[in-house]
Amino acid sequence: MKIRFDEAWSGALKIANDVAREFDTDVILMRDLLGRSSIVVNLLDSDPRILELRNRLQAACGPFTGQQPVLLVDTLFAPGQVLNSPDRHPVPRFMANSGRVSVVERGTVGADWLRPAEEPAGKRIALYGFKGGVGRSTATFILARHMARQGQSVLVVDLDLESPGVSSLLRSDLEYAEHGIVDYLVESAVENHADLDLVTKSDSIGDLHGNGEVWLASAGGRPRSGYSYLDKLNRAYFDLPATPDREAATFGRRLANAIAACEDQVAKLSRKPDVVLLDSRAGIHDVAAVAITQLSNLALLFATDNPQTWQGYQALFDQWRTKLDTPTTDRLRNRIKMVAAMIPSNNAEAYLHSFADNAQECFAMTLYDNEEGEVGLDSFNFAPNDKSAPHYPLTIPHSLDLVGLDPSRNTSWAGSDLIEAAYREFVEAVSVTLEEGA
Known part of the structure; x- marks a missing residue:
C-alpha cells in the first residue's frame, strides 16, 4: 500500500516523539518544499541507533522521506x-506527549500564519x-465612516493587493496618493x-460635522502613464535575506513597516490615526496571515x-491548533x-441560528477545548448562543442597494436608509469591542 502525504506526516511525528522518549533528547522534525521529512537529533555520528532510525523513518514515510x-x-x-529558526514551533503535547518535539516547515506559502506577533500598539482592525x-x-x-463620525482619525489600508476594492470606494475619482503599498514593498527592498x-484623504466619506477624518493608503499608486502595478506586485511577496548592511526581514515585518510609514505620514499631515482598518484579501494568503496574526x-x-x-476556516484554525503552543493559540x-x-x-x-451552530462547531474542533482534553488557561467550549464568544457573529443583513453598486455613478449610495x-x-458592536479591548 502506498504511503500518502498525510500518512507520512503522522508516521514522522510518531517516530520523532518515540525518539525523544527513547533517546531522552529534543527532536526537530523538518519538512521540505516537497513534504519530505527529516529528523534533526543531537547524537554522535558513531551512534549505532542512527541507521535504525533512518530505516524506521523510511518505512513510515516512503517517498516523503527526506534526502x-x-x-x-x-x-x-x-x-x-535550524535550532533558532523563527519558524521552529513546538508540537502540542496532545500530538507528541514527550513535549520535546518541534517542527520546522519549509513551505512556499503560508509561513506567516504560524508567525504570530504580540499585539501592535494602538488600535488596528483586520x-x-x-x-x-x-x-x-x-x-x-x-466602519471607517462611522468612526470618523465619532471624531476619530481613521486610516484605511487596502491590503487586497491582487484585487483592490476599498480604494475605489474611498476615492471615487481614483486620485490616490502617488504611491501605494506595493510601491513601498518594492522600493524598501532596495532602501529607496x-x-x-x-x-x-477620502473624497467620498461625506460630511462629518467635526474633526473626524478618513485617510486612504491604497494598494497601488495613482493610475498614470508608465505606472506598472503588476510588475511591482510580482516583486512584493518575499522575505528579505540578511546582508552585511541589513538584517533579514520577513514579508510580515516588511508589511508592518509599510503600514507604520503610512501612519507616520498621516500624523505629519494631520494627526496620529486613532484607528487603522486593514482591508485584507481573501483566501489563505500571506497578506491575510500577516494582517490577522501580526498586525x-x-x-x-x-x-x-x-x-x-x-471547511476553510477549520483548516486555517487547525494549523494554529496543531502547530502552535496553547498560550499562543489562545491569544490568537x-x-x-x-x-x-x-x-x-x-x-x-433561522439563518443566524444555523450560522452560530456551525461556527461554534468549527471553533470547538479547533480553537476551544481540543479533542485530547488539553485546555488552555482561558479556553473552553462556549455555548452556540453565547454572544461574547469569538464564534458568535456580528451581523450584516443583505441590502439590495449594494447589488451592482458602482460608487463612481452613485456617490450617495452609503447614505441610503437601507x-x-x-x-x-x-x-456599533465593533466600536464597543474595540473600546473594551483598549
Whole structure:
C-alpha cells in the first residue's frame, strides 16, 4: 500500500516523539518544499541507533522521506538556522506527549500564519474573509465612516493587493496618493523608500460635522502613464535575506513597516490615526496571515453559512491548533470575531441560528477545548448562543442597494436608509469591542 502525504506526516511525528522518549533528547522534525521529512537529533555520528532510525523513518514515510532522513546537530552546516529558526514551533503535547518535539516547515506559502506577533500598539482592525464576495470592503468603508463620525482619525489600508476594492470606494475619482503599498514593498527592498507619497484623504466619506477624518493608503499608486502595478506586485511577496548592511526581514515585518510609514505620514499631515482598518484579501494568503496574526488587535472574520466556508476556516484554525503552543493559540483566538455577512432577509433568524451552530462547531474542533482534553488557561467550549464568544457573529443583513453598486455613478449610495440600517448594529458592536479591548 502506498504511503500518502498525510500518512507520512503522522508516521514522522510518531517516530520523532518515540525518539525523544527513547533517546531522552529534543527532536526537530523538518519538512521540505516537497513534504519530505527529516529528523534533526543531537547524537554522535558513531551512534549505532542512527541507521535504525533512518530505516524506521523510511518505512513510515516512503517517498516523503527526506534526502537525508537523519540530520545530526553537530554536522549541520549552520545549526543556528535550524535550532533558532523563527519558524521552529513546538508540537502540542496532545500530538507528541514527550513535549520535546518541534517542527520546522519549509513551505512556499503560508509561513506567516504560524508567525504570530504580540499585539501592535494602538488600535488596528483586520477585516478578512476566507472566501471573496462577502461585502468585506463595503463594510470597511462603512466602519471607517462611522468612526470618523465619532471624531476619530481613521486610516484605511487596502491590503487586497491582487484585487483592490476599498480604494475605489474611498476615492471615487481614483486620485490616490502617488504611491501605494506595493510601491513601498518594492522600493524598501532596495532602501529607496524615503519620501514616498503614500496617503490621501477620502473624497467620498461625506460630511462629518467635526474633526473626524478618513485617510486612504491604497494598494497601488495613482493610475498614470508608465505606472506598472503588476510588475511591482510580482516583486512584493518575499522575505528579505540578511546582508552585511541589513538584517533579514520577513514579508510580515516588511508589511508592518509599510503600514507604520503610512501612519507616520498621516500624523505629519494631520494627526496620529486613532484607528487603522486593514482591508485584507481573501483566501489563505500571506497578506491575510500577516494582517490577522501580526498586525491587528482585532480580526473580523467574514463568512456566509455554507460548508465550503466552514471547511476553510477549520483548516486555517487547525494549523494554529496543531502547530502552535496553547498560550499562543489562545491569544490568537481572543483576537478574532466572526461576522455573518449578507444575511438573507427571508428567514434571517433561522439563518443566524444555523450560522452560530456551525461556527461554534468549527471553533470547538479547533480553537476551544481540543479533542485530547488539553485546555488552555482561558479556553473552553462556549455555548452556540453565547454572544461574547469569538464564534458568535456580528451581523450584516443583505441590502439590495449594494447589488451592482458602482460608487463612481452613485456617490450617495452609503447614505441610503437601507444601508444605514443594515450596518448600524455591526459598526456599533465593533466600536464597543474595540473600546473594551483598549
